[in-house]
Amino acid sequence: MEALTGWWDNFFWGSVVVAEVFVVAMILTVLFGLTGAAAKLSRNRLAQAIANGYTIVFRGTPEILVLLLFYFGSAIILTAIAQIFDPEIKYVDIPPFWAGSIAIALIVGSYATETFRGAFLGVEPGQIEAARALGLSNFKTFIYVRIPAMWRLALPPFGNHMLSLIKDTALISIIGLEETLFVAEQAIATTGKPFTMFIVVGAIYLGFSTIITLSVVVLEKYANQHLEIAR
Amino acid sequence: MIFDFALIADSIPKMLTGFWMTFELWFLSAVLGMALAIILLLMRISGRWYLFSPAMIYIYIFRGTPILVQIFIIYHGMPQLEFVRESMFWPILREPFGCAILALTLNTGAYVSEILRGGVLGVDRGLKEAGAALGLSATHRFIYITTPIAIRLALPAYSNDIISLMKSTALASTITLLDMMGIARTIVAETYAPYEIFISLMIIYLIMTWITQRTFGWLEKRMSRHVRSEA
């Protein structure tokens, strides 16, 4: 345990990085998921095809591969684009933070696409009909009737997606992000205690998972309070 | 930016030499993981606190931490502990292959046990009551009524987990194993052509995913042939 003195600070800042990645990725996941769901539900054949391709590719490929492909691949594309503007440029890349966040958001977003699509379809048509019959516009129906109903259905599986997301952040260490695993590796180099250090990382992630799970429980209670009252 | 097709043609066979390793990791972990999952499930539904508490804690830890961290703890971390080095399992735990199998098994076991539990909980209460009313003991009810139905219910979620497991095998490349991912990374390190290599590898994984999904889809159809879908 004494090996850990002096490292708590570093682990703390590593955790902050994890949290930052998580927040960014979560927002992007929702974005990708909603867009994908909308594309799949639309009548546009091309949009559907692209969305289907998206889900197939990102659900069937190992996360680490997606990460590496995206990180290196984006560097290549960006370098190529940059060289169009300025041939002097040798190399452009995305910082691991952004490459990683976007990559894992793309992955979890592909699962979220299915979740949102299912939630959307799960809204009782009768509710929509009632809203329209009352004179609510398409847009108002969407905001006040559809989204609250969807949200309730999507919440539990979305909670699971968020758990996947936080765990996927560990992979970003492979492309050099200075988060908790990175700190652990430094600590190991100095103290020679890999077990201790990796257990700390595990505990940090367990802490994050717990926070997410509890948040979902609270949100579910809030979303379903109208059902509770009826009891 | 040109696609180096010659490189692709050259690399694919090389990566496929890693297929056997990938498959071994996948298959062994799946089988051992299922055994572990069944044990955990029985502990979890036993009703006895000294059985379901350890099971719940185990599942909580292994589902709440990233698999990469679990792999590192076992491979890099275990050697730190004396009792591990001196135990009879040391020859296995010293090798990256043994560590990978152990980590993957422990991880998938936790997930699959929850999937099985979901299946068990999904069995209609009325069917269990009918069994009880006929005088069937709790054990008989579990074997002849609950289990067959639970398996059918759990199949979709299980097929997803099997695919996740396949994707997780790629992480074995981080502890020097030469599965398909490991070989790919070495080729990339030598040729600086991440795009071509990784995309080809991605296609290989996608094919594997597709085959798995079709197999499970067929299995699901077969098991449901005598069940009328709920109207």
Place this chain on the structure above:
Amino acid sequence: MTVTDQENIILMEDVNKFFDSFQALKNICLSVKKSEKVVVCGPSGSGKSTLIRCINRLEKHNSGKIVVNGHELTSDVKDIDVVRSEVGMVFQNFNLFPHMTIIKNLMLAPRLVRKSSKSEAYDTAMRYLERVKIPEQADKYPSQLSGGQQQRVAIARALCMNPLVMLFDEPTSALDPEMISEVLDVMTDLARDGITMIIVTHEMGFASLVADKVVFMDNGEIVESNPPEEFFSNPKNERTKLFLSQILSHYE
């Protein structure tokens, strides 16, 4: 297992049952003689289902005494499977095992509980399938049968255990109207055989033909209990009268 020389095959004394703070059964006293046919009726939520489910301990009563065929129902688990093998139950939702064929549904309990051989169980099963008039469905799956057929199978399944008492929990309530009579016919036929039957139902025509005793429940209590002639033509209690007027006007 033979019935003891007690007159009553089922005896319930001062039975109370709570679901959390809600009292479902209040001081229930009921005795059923061997071969008696008892119909239990009453509005929704009156506790009728709870009452019969206590008899085979699908629900546990909180106080009072329940004796079934000489066994008192307590928290002693060992005896309960024995009691249940002597008491057959037919559920509102049939509860046939979807993953087994009809014949396998019927053979399961005799083989596992009575340790019958495969051929014995098969013969018994086919016999009862013929009794309920659908022997040709033996190799089909429940999902392939109509509701009325499934319920008849459920009755046969319970009979394969040769029970001394048959409990029916609203056996026709989940059936489309045209299938109700095929099930009631089977039950009427069964009644002629001498088996003790306790039936929760809304089918008053059936009750007046088959019942030896009609029990009216309301709000967890037994309000009135009389032979059908008395019960229908001369109800004593106000609540009974109200219920009968509501339910019988429905038939006019």
